[in-house]
Amino acid sequence: MVIKRSESNVMVSDGPLDKKFENLVEETLELWHVPGISLAVVDGEKTFAKGYGIAALPAVPMSPSTLFFAGSTTKAFTAAVMATLVEDNEKYPQVQWDTPIHQLIGDDFGLENEYATTHITIEDALSHRSGLPRHDQAYGATSSGKRATVKEMIHSMRHLPLTAEPRTKYQYCNLMFLVAAHIIETLTGSKIGDLMKDRIWTPLDMTSTFSDLQDAMNGKDDLAKGYFYSDSDASYHEVEWMELDQCAGAGNIISNVLDYTKWARATISKTTPFSSASLEQLLRARSIMGSEEPYTGSNMYALGWRTGVYHGQQFFEHTGGMNAFGAELILFPDIEFAIVAFANTAGTSNFVEQVLAFHLVDEKLGIPMTERFGWNKKNQAIITRGQHNSSHAKSILYPELPSPTLPPTLPLPSYTGTYYHPGYQNLTIYFDDSTKTLHADRSKSTWPEYFTFEHVSGEFFIIVTKAVGDYHALFPQVYPAEFRIRADGRVRQVGIRWEETMGEEKIWLDRVEDK
Structure with a gap:
């Protein structure tokens, strides 16, 4: 040997x-x-x-x-560095595992409601029990065209829906570890x-x-x-x-x-x-x-x-x-x-x-x-299931449709424009005249996604995503989407079911009116 x-x-x-x-x-x-x-x-x-x-x-x-x-x-x-602060009761007596985050970084930290904002602790953040799900598609999103800073990403968390009461459910959340890093950097410089x-x-x-x-x-x-x-x-x-x-x-x-x-x-x-x-x-x-x-x-x-x-x-x-x-x-x-x-x-x-x-x-x-x-068998089943769900997304997500399906209320170019949500930031939808389809991209997010809208019926669509290099490269991610139209016949919102733990609820982005 x-x-x-x-x-x-x-x-x-x-x-x-x-x-x-x-x-x-x-x-x-x-x-x-x-x-x-x-x-x-x-x-x-x-x-x-x-x-x-x-x-x-x-x-x-x-x-x-x-x-x-x-x-x-x-x-x-990250958790280990936090432990060194918890140990140092002389320099950081205020940092304990059960210390509410809001007490350490104030208004830099906020969640959807006051109770969660004031009660979520360091321990909750580091053990994924804050009530905030992944919201990975909001991660790093920006409306400015520049890369979002960690502080900006943390500020946007107050606009992301919680999907569980604090300390009641494990929900993996990368964003909460950004919060932990921000606590450490704020206190130590x-x-x-x-x-x-x-x-x-x-x-x-x-x-x-x-x-x-x-x-x-x-x-x-x-x-x-x-x-x-x-x-x-x-x-x-x-x-x-x-x-x-x-x-x-x-x-x-x-x-x-x-x-x-x-x-x-x-x-x-x-x-x-x-x-x-x-x-x-x-x-x-x-x-x-x-x-x-x-x-x-x-x-x-x-x-x-x-x-x-x-x-x-x-x-x-x-x-x-x-x-x-x-x-x-x-x-x-x-x-x-x-x-x-x-x-x-x-x-x-x-x-x-x-x-x-x-x-x-x-x-x-x-x-x-x-x-x-049999790890290979298990993981091959994951891929097969994901590919099946992607290729049959329309029937899975919309099992009951009228026959024939309804056309969109407006011509497809009328749905274009920039839409905004304070947590998920901007989404600009454009019309490809060569394919007669709507598209959008999230190229400024940490994990970029590229959207193709496929019409289902009326104002309902599915979004088929293309992601380069990340987990969704194994099979397309598919999101249900819906548009809302104002009384004057203009599109006012697009809703996208980005976060699975929200069930049937969607993230609603408001259309940004032309100035």
């Missing part, structure tokens, strides 16, 4: 990453059309790491030092990424971890390129790297598997740069996520970590997804075992990581082949 040491002084060797495992990696990458993956295993005092496939087409090989966007695995670091570096990365010797894209590009290690695979031409298409400023606290990390093993090992061994008491708080379950195979009982969400039980072993885990990148970090503290994996597509990367990570876990636990869970 060949053993060597990387530049970061982490042992790199075959171990469980043997030829048999390499064959599984190659098969799984091919199945899910992922160019490459970097993967590391922490097993007691040993670390094993390898790169497989391609980091950048046509031929830059993947390695354990290759850098990736780490996505939502960032959330555990420092950027969240700088604090992550000073308080966590530097003490753990994580020298290849960054919170700024340019810094990562200037580093000694190569940054992987992200791709999406197109069935239409059977080829990969490169996706532009994202800036990280709008992802502060929620997904603002670029790193590699070697650095992440240091974080994993410190968490397992309780040797983090903050106290064991704080680590216990970070890992304590707060929100019930629900049950799913192959886990025992309900999964729970702690503070920046998901936790549950797999074959009798408690785990702590988080996935991550950015435009054309996926991440997986899973820890089994009782057996001192962890897996870190980064890959360079969106959506399908996470499927590959899941298959490979749990194969390694099953090998470690000695799970018989006949008792192992």
Whole structure:
């Protein structure tokens, strides 16, 4: 067995990453059309790491030092930085897990109603139980044409509908981690990424971890390129790297598997740069996520970590997804075992990581082949269901229609114009004369979407979206839409069912009248 040491002084060797495992990696990458993956295993005092496939087409090989966007695995670091403030009762006595956010940043923070605004705490924000759902399509939207700042994004949250009472339901929400980052930056006067570096990365010797894209590009290690695979031409298409400023606290990390093993090992061994008491708080379950195979009982969400039980072993885990990148970090503290994996597509990367990570876990636990869970089958079913729902969206979303269907009240060009919602900002609808269809784009949002309106009946439409490089690249997202017309025959509003947890309710955007 060949053993060597990387530049970061982490042992790199075959171990469980043997030829048999390499064959599984190659098969799984091919199945899910992922160019490459970097993967590391922490097993007691040993670390094993390898790169497989391609980091950048046509031929830059993947390695354990290759850098990736780490996505939502960032959330555990945000919670950890918050823990350092909670610990510091001399300098920040006002910062406790149960402190209402409004007491710390005042009118910068607001939700749909006064009760939620004044009662939501730091703990609520970091455990996804604020009552605010994802509202990801509002994320980073702007009416000015410029990139929205974090503060502007937080201010717009007061206009986003809540879909649960506070502390009654788990609802994943990236925006709440922006709020956490804003709290930290407001109280300390420092950027969240700088604090992550000073308080966590530097003490753990994580020298290849960054919170700024340019810094990562200037580093000694190569940054992987992200791709999406197109069935239409059977080829990969490169996706532009994202800036990280709008992802502060929620997904603002670029790193590699070697650095992440240091974080994993410190968490397992309780040797983090903050106290064991704080680590216990970070890992304590707060929100019930629900049950799913192959886990025992309900999964729970702690503070920046998901936790549950797999074959009798408690785990702590988080996935991550950015435009054309996926991440997986899973820890089994009782057996001192962890897996870190980064890959360079969106959506399908996470499927590959899941298959490979749990194969390694099953090998470690000695799970018989006949008792192992079929991750590929599960994820292929997700894709099949999503593709079916997209291709049959009209009949699914509008099961009862008149026959024949009703024409739109007005000529389609009459529906064009700019529409505005204070949370979702501007949507400009235009008419394509060559195809006789309505279109719009959300190119200024953090996750851009491009809309095609398909008429259903009367004032009802479906919107079929095209998204480049993110999860919706696997199949189109489809939203029901409806227009409202004034008594004078002019269109006054468009309603779009962007947020699934709102049920039949839509986000209503008012038409901006021409001056």
